[in-house]
Amino acid sequence: MLLSALKPYTIFMSLLVFLSACSPADKSIFIEQNTSQITITGEITGYDHQPMAQAIIEVTPLVSGSDKNFQQINVDTSGAYSAILDKNQRYLLMVAGVGHMPMKLLLDATELSDANLDLSLDAITYLTAPETVAVKLLTADGSQASHALEVQDDGSFAATIALDAGEVKYQLRGISKAKMSIENPRASSFEYDNGGNFYSVIEHKGGNLVIRYNPAIDAINAESLLAGQQISSSFAAKQNKDLTLMAQYNRLLIEQRLYLSDIQRPPFVYPEGLETIKAWQADPQYAEQAQLLLAMSTAIHGQPYSLFQQTLAEIASESWLWSLPEVSFATSLRLAGMTSDELEYHQGIINQADTLDQKVQHFLSDNPNDDAKAELLMILAYSYRRGEMYEQYDKYYQMLLADYAHVKNFERFKTILQPKSLPIGQPSPEFAIKDITDPDTSYNKASFANKVYLLDFWATWCVPCIKEMPDLHQAYSKYNDKGFEILSLSADDSIADIKKFRQGDWAMPWKHGFLDDRKHPMIKDYMVFGYPVAYLIDENGAVLASGDKVRGKRLSKTLSIYFDKKNAAKG
Structure with a gap:
């Protein structure tokens, strides 16, 4: 449920973009103003065009690549905000609100005068019948933990957790189709998580803390998704035209994310988005935005490789079109x-x-x-x-x-x-992990005695992991009867995600464990920094190979060399 940014490879969420010009040479959009600063004011509201429980705007200079001059602007209870920007900068704005999809805007202050800009955000898509729900807790002492919520007779989900007294922050997983970690939308107090969402905040008196989530009551009506996004400004007609296109683009990116969230394997193609981009490019009213639309098109999944060759040929290296989110x-x-x-x-x-x-x-x-x-x-x-x-x-x-x-x-x-990795030739760490289908079965190093085995850290949302499926299946088919085994260790939100994936093209007919929302000690012990990561372990439990030597087609090559040497030694 985390955003792609939180899921590496997911790497990066699709959001609203505002671009003032399609070409650095186009100076006609904004009236020049010879001042060192400008002020942007306006209102930020939710899908129902009412102030949200809490909202915030992050303002980061685009060109610095650092946190220098970073601002975090609170939106007041009426939805109003004010931002003072240096006129010699371009900025990335992150706008986030409780219960809503965050948006990003690219703002060229070098071309702006003081202006008013009002925005309304789109609601998060809440699942009306989630399969699994989990809670991530942050306590006052800095500790972090994750707990599964159990289904109750009334269809709600609940967990009872023993905690000391103090402030508790929490986010829920499994309640959003966009697979985001988000606050309970019915909570009364929130804190920004510095990533586009919020924590629910409560003051716990000590003892058992009950976290409850009821989709029938707590979820914002799913029909509200994409119903709110509107933009109005005091900009000139050309500027408003650009903003309208950006709003439509944002809608397209959100819809693409939701569409692709149900796809478990390549090719990751969004056909409706491809048709929409083509329609925009053929529309005479967008003739002035040709380069902008070309850059946008690279963010839509399923484009031919020739499109990227065209983009590199037509968009200048120095253009800040390359800074569009998803571009x-x-x-x-x-x-x-x-x-x-x-x-x-x-x-x-x-x-x-x-x-x-x-x-x-x-x-x-x-x-x-x-x-x-x-x-x-x-x-x-x-x-x-x-x-x-x-x-x-x-x-x-x-x-x-x-x-x-x-x-x-x-x-x-x-x-x-x-990447840090376990040293080759040294004993691999001990581990214990349950089988995903049989909770009475656990795997540890002893389970693979006299076997060469691959510890495969992966996830269904990890594109490189999915692309290596043919290579894993080929290696398993070729070497399993020679003493090779695989233990795939999933970093997914739930076991249900793994089971659904294995019902598709890739059966993965080997052993499986679940990393419990990436909190299992194997992640730390095996220095897993991202996905996929794999270690090949020999019959004695020592690390035989890792990194590039066990990725893709090289896995079979590494196994071939190992078993050939082993057979030669026997001969």
Whole structure:
């Protein structure tokens, strides 16, 4: 239920975008004003156009790539807000409200005068009949825990948890189709979670705390979804036209997210979105927004690889169109280099990076968005490492270290490129985990005595995990009778997600465990920083291989080398 940002690979939620111009050369949209600051005021309301229980606006300078000049603006109880912005900056605005989908806006203050901008958010889609509900608790002493809520006779969900007295913050999982961790919408006090949602906050007197959620009472009517989003401003007609297009785009991204949340395997295609984008591009009223629409189209799943080649050819490296949420220069570069769906993740960017080396270098030197440049360096370094081209890997990795330590995702990028892992040849940690279908069956190291086995950390929402399914099945089919086993360890929200997935194309006919909402000690013990992660363990319980050597088609190659050596030793 977490957003893609919270689920790596999910990496990033689809939200509203406001872009003032389609080209850096277009200066006709806003009246010039020679002041160093501007003031944006207005009202933020909910899907019913009424003030929300609590709302907030995050304002981050787009080009700095850091938290410098970051503002967090509270929206008052009437929905009013006021933001003072430097005129020499472009900004990313995150607007969030209790019970609503957050939105992001890109705002070009270099082109703005003082203005009024009113926004209403779309409601979160609440499930009317959730299968499983869990609660994440944060207590006053800083501890964090997750608990499943049990179904009650009246259809509600409840958990009784023994806690010391003090403030408790909590979010619920499993109540939103968008798979977000969100507050109980009927709570009376909230606190922003710095990620686009809120915690419910209560003062606990000590003893048993009962957390209850009743879909029939607590959920906002699902029909309200997408009913609220409206924009009005004191901008000129051209500006309002751009805003209207951005509002429609935001609606499209939200609908795409909800549509794709039910898809468990590639290809992840959103056909309605593809048709909508084509209709916009064919509409004469949007002729001035041609480049903007081209950039937008890259965010809609199912586009041909040729579209990304066109985007790279037509949108300048320095354009801040590359900063639109869900629009990525690095992703466009990788997909432009794809010649077949069968190619592994890294091969597309290797294919294209040399061909467009000048474009890449111009992006790294000229684009104002440090976050986007750091993402490109990370993906280049990662892809060259996967391709065993270590000179190129080191070049881009060192550039990331030297110039981008200030960006928000720097530590995560470093971890991806230099992941900590268990040392090869050393004993793997002990573990105990229950089977997902038989709670009386548990797996531990002893369960795999005299076996070579893969500990496969994965999730149904992890696109790279799903793309490696053919390779896992092939390796299992070829080597299972030689003494190879797999234990897949799911980081999904619920066991029901795994069971649903296995009813599709990929049966995964091996052993399975559930990481209990990513709180199982195996995650820490096996240094799992993202998904997929895998370790190949030998018959003696020592780490045989990890990282790239057990990913994709290389898993079978690693197993072949191991079993060939083993057979040769016997002979």
